[in-house]
Amino acid sequence: MSTLGQAFQQAFGLVxxxxxxxxxxxxxxxxxxxxAVLLSTLIGLPLxxxxxxxxxxxxxxxxxxxxxxxxxxxxxxxxxxxxFLSRAGPLGDLGILFTPAAMVLAQTILILxxxxxxxxxxxxxxxxxxQEQLRSLGAGRLSAALTLLWDTRFSLxxxxxxGFGRAAAEVGAVMIVGGNIDGVTRVMTTAIALxxxxxxxxLALGLGIILLALVLTLNAAAYLTKEAAQRRYx
Amino acid sequence: MRAPxxxxxxxxxxxxxxxxxxxxxxxxxxxxxxxGRTIIVGPNGAGKxxxxxxxxxxxxxxAGRVFWRGASxxxxxxxxxxxxxxxxxxxRSALANxxxxxALQNVSRGERARQAQDALARVGLAHLSDRPARVLSxxxxxxxxLARAWALRPEVLFLDEPTASLDPGAAREIxxxxxxxxxxxxxxxxxxHNLGQARRLGxxxxxxxxxxxxxxxxxxxxxxxxxxxxxxxxxxGELPWT
Numbered sequence: 001m002s003t004l005g006q007a008f009q010q011a012f013g014l015v016x017x018x019x020x021x022x023x024x025x026x027x028x029x030x031x032x033x034x035x036a037v038l039l040s041t042l043i044g045l046p047l048x049x050x051x052x053x054x055x056x057x058x059x060x061x062x063x064x065x066x067x068x069x070x071x072x073x074x075x076x077x078x079x080x081x082x083x084f085l086s087r088a089g090p091l092g093d094l095g096i097l098f099t100p101a102a103m104v105l106a107q108t109i110l111i112l113x114x115x116x117x118x119x120x121x122x123x124x125x126x127x128x129x130x131q132e133q134l135r136s137l138g139a140g141r142l143s144a145a146l147t148l149l150w151d152t153r154f155s156l157x158x159x160x161x162x163g164f165g166r167a168a169a170e171v172g173a174v175m176i177v178g179g180n181i182d183g184v185t186r187v188m189t190t191a192i193a194l195x196x197x198x199x200x201x202x203l204a205l206g207l208g209i210i211l212l213a214l215v216l217t218l219n220a221a222a223y224l225t226k227e228a229a230q231r232r233y234x
Numbered sequence: 235m236r237a238p239x240x241x242x243x244x245x246x247x248x249x250x251x252x253x254x255x256x257x258x259x260x261x262x263x264x265x266x267x268x269x270g271r272t273i274i275v276g277p278n279g280a281g282k283x284x285x286x287x288x289x290x291x292x293x294x295x296x297a298g299r300v301f302w303r304g305a306s307x308x309x310x311x312x313x314x315x316x317x318x319x320x321x322x323x324x325x326r327s328a329l330a331n332x333x334x335x336x337a338l339q340n341v342s343r344g345e346r347a348r349q350a351q352d353a354l355a356r357v358g359l360a361h362l363s364d365r366p367a368r369v370l371s372x373x374x375x376x377x378x379x380l381a382r383a384w385a386l387r388p389e390v391l392f393l394d395e396p397t398a399s400l401d402p403g404a405a406r407e408i409x410x411x412x413x414x415x416x417x418x419x420x421x422x423x424x425x426x427h428n429l430g431q432a433r434r435l436g437x438x439x440x441x442x443x444x445x446x447x448x449x450x451x452x453x454x455x456x457x458x459x460x461x462x463x464x465x466x467x468x469x470x471g472e473l474p475w476t
Contacts, residue, residue: 234323234325
C-alpha cells in the first residue's frame with residue numbers, strides 16, 4: 001500500500017514538475033493520435049454518409065464488415081502494417097517503419113472503421129426521418145448526404161471522440177510499428193508498458209494519470225459543447 | 235427550354251400500390267384538375283397518404299400510371315411541393331430552412347434571403363426567423379413547413395394530414411394559411427380524416443375506403459347527398475350531430 005502511495009506521490013510530482021521527457025512523450029502521443037483522428041474523420045464521415053444514403057449491391061455486407069472492424073485488435077493492425085512497411089513488404093521503399101508516420105498510419109486504420117461505422121449509424125437514423133422531406137424538396141443523394149452530415153453534427157462528435165479514445169488508449173499497434181524508440185516513437189501507452197516492466201512505477205503512473213486526464217477533459221469539453229448546442233438548436 | 239404554363243391536370247390511370255402482399259392503393263383512376271381545393275378523405279388506413287405520395291412521386295405505383303397532362307420529366311417535380319403530417323426541420327434557423335429549399339431550386343443567393351423572409355411573413359413567423367427551427371412549437375414548425383413549401387411557388391401543393399398532430403388553435407392557423415396559399419393561385423390537394431376540416435376547406439372531395447376510390451363528388455353534394463353507403467357510414471361516424 002505504501003509503495004502505491006509513494007508511487008502516486010512521485011507521479012504527481014513528476015507531472016507538476018513539467019519534466020521535459022514526460023512532456024515530449026505526451027506531445028508525441030497527442031500529435032500522432034490527433035493526426036490519425038483527423039485523417040480518419042476526413043475519410044470516415046463521408047464514407048459513413050455514403051453508405052448510409054447510398055444504394056448499391058453488397059451494402060449490407062459492407063455494413064456488417066464495417067461494424068465488425070470496430071473490434072479490430074490493435075496488435076493485428078500493427079502486425080499487418082508492419083508486414084507492409086517492413087523492408088521486404090510492398091511499401092518497404094517508403095522507409096517509414098519505426099517512425100511516427102507509421103504509427104499514424106496504423107492508428108488511422110484502427111479507428112477509421114469506428115468513425116465510419118458510428119457515423120453511418122447516426123446518419124442513417126436521420127435519413128429515415130429526413131428522406132421524404134429532402135426528396136420532396138428535390139435533393140439528390142449527394143446533397144442529401146451533405147445535408148445529413150451537417151444536421152447530425154452533434155452525434156458525429158461522439159463518433160469522432162470514440163475514435164480518439166481508441167487511438168489514445170491503444171498500445172499494440174504503435175508498439176509494433178513504432179518500436180518504442182526513446183525520443184522518436186515513444187508515446188504514453190508504450191512508455192507505460194515499458195516503465196511498468198522496468199519497475200519504474202512513478203513514471204508509468206504519472207503518464208497514466210495524464211492520459212486519463214486528457215481523455216476525460218476532451219470528452220467533458222465535447223459533451224458540454226454538444227449539450228449546449230443541442231439545447232440551442234434542438 | 236421554357237417551363238410549361240401548367241402541369242395540371244394530374245391523371246391516375248388504374249394505379250395500384252401493393253406492399254407486403256396487400257393492396258394499399260387499389261386500381262384508382264381519376265383526374266385532378268386546376269382550380270378548387272381537392273380533399274382526400276377517409277378513415278385511417280384507407281390509403282390516403284400512400285395515394286398522395288404516389289401523386290407527388292415519392293412512391294412509384296406497382297401497377298398503373300401517374301402522369302401530368304401538362305408536362306413530363308424533370309420539369310414536373312419543381313412545380314409541386316408537399317407538407318407532411320410531421321414537419322421535418324433541419325438543424326438551422328427558421329429562415330435558413332426556407333433558404334435551403336430555395337437553394338435546391340437554384341434560386342440565386344441574393345434572392346433567397348428576400349424570398350424566405352417574404353414566405354415567413356406570409357405565415358406570420360417573421361419574428362421567429364432567427365430561431366432554430368427545431369425548438370419551435372409543433373404549430374410553428376408546421377407553419378414554417380408551409381412557408382417553406384410556399385416559397386417554392388409550386389403550382390400544386392400536397393398536404394398530408396397537416397393538422398393531425400396539432401391542437402385546435404394551431405390547426406386553425408394552418409387552415410387559414412392553406413386558404414391563403416390557395417388564394418395566391420396554388421392548387422391544393424390535401425388528405426384529412428377530419429371531416430369538419432374537409433367541409434371547411436374542400437371544394438372537391440375524394441373519399442377513399444380500403445385502398446379504393448369509393449366516391450368522388452363536389453363538397454356540397456358529398457356532405458348532403460352522399461352516394462355510397464361507405465361514405466355515408468364514415469360521415470355518420472365522424473359527424474354524428476349532422
